[in-house]
Amino acid sequence: MGSNQVDVIVVGVGTMGAAAAYHLAKRGASVLGLEQHAIPHALGAHHGFSRAIRSAYYEHPNYVPLLQRAFALWEDLEKTSGLKIIHRTGGLYMGAEDAVFITGATRAANEHGLSYELLSHSDLGGRFPQFSLPSHYAGFLEKDAGFVVPETAMSAHLEGALAAGARLLGHVQVEGWDSTSTGVTVHTSQGRFTAKHLILTAGAWSPSLLGSLPITLTVTRQTWGWFWPNSTAPFSYGTLPTWFVESEPGYGYYGFPMMPDNPGLKIAYHKPGEPVTPSTVRREVCRESDEPPLRHCLEHYLSQRDGDLLALRTCLYTNSPDGHFVIDAYPDKANVTMACGFSGHGFKFAPVIGEMLAEFALDGRSNLPVEFLRMSRFL
Numbered sequence: 615m616g617s618n619q620v621d622v623i624v625v626g627v628g629t630m631g632a633a634a635a636y637h638l639a640k641r642g643a644s645v646l647g648l649e650q651h652a653i654p655h656a657l658g659a660h661h662g663f664s665r666a667i668r669s670a671y672y673e674h675p676n677y678v679p680l681l682q683r684a685f686a687l688w689e690d691l692e693k694t695s696g697l698k699i700i701h702r703t704g705g706l707y708m709g710a711e712d713a714v715f716i717t718g719a720t721r722a723a724n725e726h727g728l729s730y731e732l733l734s735h736s737d738l739g740g741r742f743p744q745f746s747l748p749s750h751y752a753g754f755l756e757k758d759a760g761f762v763v764p765e766t767a768m769s770a771h772l773e774g775a776l777a778a779g780a781r782l783l784g785h786v787q788v789e790g791w792d793s794t795s796t797g798v799t800v801h802t803s804q805g806r807f808t809a810k811h812l813i814l815t816a817g818a819w820s821p822s823l824l825g826s827l828p829i830t831l832t833v834t835r836q837t838w839g840w841f842w843p844n845s846t847a848p849f850s851y852g853t854l855p856t857w858f859v860e861s862e863p864g865y866g867y868y869g870f871p872m873m874p875d876n877p878g879l880k881i882a883y884h885k886p887g888e889p890v891t892p893s894t895v896r897r898e899v900c901r902e903s904d905e906p907p908l909r910h911c912l913e914h915y916l917s918q919r920d921g922d923l924l925a926l927r928t929c930l931y932t933n934s935p936d937g938h939f940v941i942d943a944y945p946d947k948a949n950v951t952m953a954c955g956f957s958g959h960g961f962k963f964a965p966v967i968g969e970m971l972a973e974f975a976l977d978g979r980s981n982l983p984v985e986f987l988r989m990s991r992f993l
Contacts, residue, residue: 620644620781622975623800623809625788625823626816627653629660629764629961630953632771633968634813634975639778643976646807647775647782648800650819654768657892658817659929660961661764662838664870664880666856667962668705668759670728672718674938676986678726680966683982687965688762695770698763703851703871705759706742708751708915709860716754716860723756731755744848745859746917761856761870764961771968788823793947811975812950818892818930820954829940829992831955832933834886835895839908840878840925843918849879858884859915867911878924881908884958886933899926931958935992939963941970942989951975 622638624631627649638645651657669685671677685700692699707715716732723730733753738745742753776782787803791812798812816823818833843849854871861867865885872879890896904926913919934940934955944950951974953967960967966982973980 618805618807620646620807620809622646622811622813623648623798623807624813624815625791625800626814626819627772627782627784628658628815628817629768629964630817630956630967630971631813631815632768632775633964634815634971635775635780635782635968636771636778637968637972638975639775639780641972641976643972645775645780646809647780648786648788648802648807649782649784650787651784653772653782653784654765657897657930659931659956660768662927662929663763663765663873663876664761665764665961666705666759666858666868666870667700667762668756669726670705670719670723670730670754670756670759672707672715672722673959674986675722675725676983678722678728679983680963683969684963684966687969688767691767691770691774691965695774697766697770699767699770700760700762701851702758702760704855705756706855706857707754707756707860708738708745708747708858709866710750711752713860714864715858715866716752719754719756729757731757744854744917745857745915747859747915755855759856762962767964771964791823793944793950798949810949813971813975814944814950814952814954815971816954818932820932820952824944824952824954827945827989829935829955829989832886832889833891833895834931834933835888835890836882836929836931836958837887837899837904837908838880838882838927838929839905839923840876840880841912841918841921842878842924843921845918846872849918859911867915869911879918879921881911883907883911886931886958890930892930895928895930897928899928901926933957939987940989941967941984941987943974945989948978
């Protein structure tokens with residue numbers, strides 16, 4: 615299988631692991647990526663044809679500099695790969711005037727000088743008749759927001775990493791790891807591998823690899839649905855923005871315009887779902903239980919209330935206690951870096967997280983503002 619000694623081992627070659635391998639290899643490091651499933655796969659959170667990307671981040675203004683860097687890196691990846699990754703459809707947030715979606719986005723935009731437009735209920739009805747909203751709802755429009763195609767993004771990172779010399783091994787079970795002051799050893803179903811630095815980006819499988827930590831990561835089952843509206847033109851790409859409707863404080867529905875190569879109007883609900891583990895999750899969908907929560911969105915917030923269901927699919931969230939990412943050195947192990955707990959809103963950050971992890975591994979530090987994501991906030 616070639617040399618087992620490298621500069622950096624990445625365990626988990628999903629969203630963040632693929633990006634880390636890409637940036638490490640681009641910098642000339644010898645990197646080995648280990649993945650227990652196929653590379654790529656659809657068992658975690660890097661599938662589904664669309665992932666929202668936005669800068670006016672209602673979750674916290676501190677994310678904005680990371681998002682600005684992420685946008686730039688996605689554009690660079692498009693140029694180097696020749697693939698279309700970002701679709702700037704605009705982003706429309708809707709809710710009561712005091713909704714977290716709107717007040718949080720406004721705060722982030724004001725703190726970082728982002729352009730936006732506030733819309734009254736009348737404005738929404740005139741400009742976006744696709745929605746049927748309560749009379750007290752207003753809107754926030756971010757013109758540069760949109761979505762990333764996760765399958766294309768994964769391909770670009772993986773192919774770029776491989777072309778730059780990374781080794782990526784699928785169907786390798788990691789059984790454990792050790793760290794000393796001189797390096798790390800990873801024990802696998804295919805033998806032992808050693809490196810100067812270890813990066814742990816195992817997504818929903820992180821709890822079993824991270825051992826005893828002062829935080830609890832909760833994995834949840836999430837469902838998306840694709841519906842066929844009676845009138846498709848208002849929901850088509852180029853007409854409908856990527857959208858978010860707050861239905862309870864900090865949570866709600868989101869969706870995307872219809873794409874020519876992915877039939878249907880995609881709708882999902884952003885809130886941690888049923889707690890599961892990757893080995894026990896029910897991956898099969900059940901129309902009787904999985905459709906009604908999504909159908910609720912059609913019936914209460916969209917003008918096409920009786921669209922036919924085309925498909926249901928599942929993914930996994932890995933939730934931190936406060937809903938924010940955890941990116942830090944493993945306690946008392948400076949040569950082990952972990953990135954986990956992306957809580958259902960991490961994919962858009964993939965290239966900047968990958969760049970950051972490469973900096974931690976090769977430079978011992980990152981110039982990116984990540985102090986607010988360190989594990990010390992839980993101590």
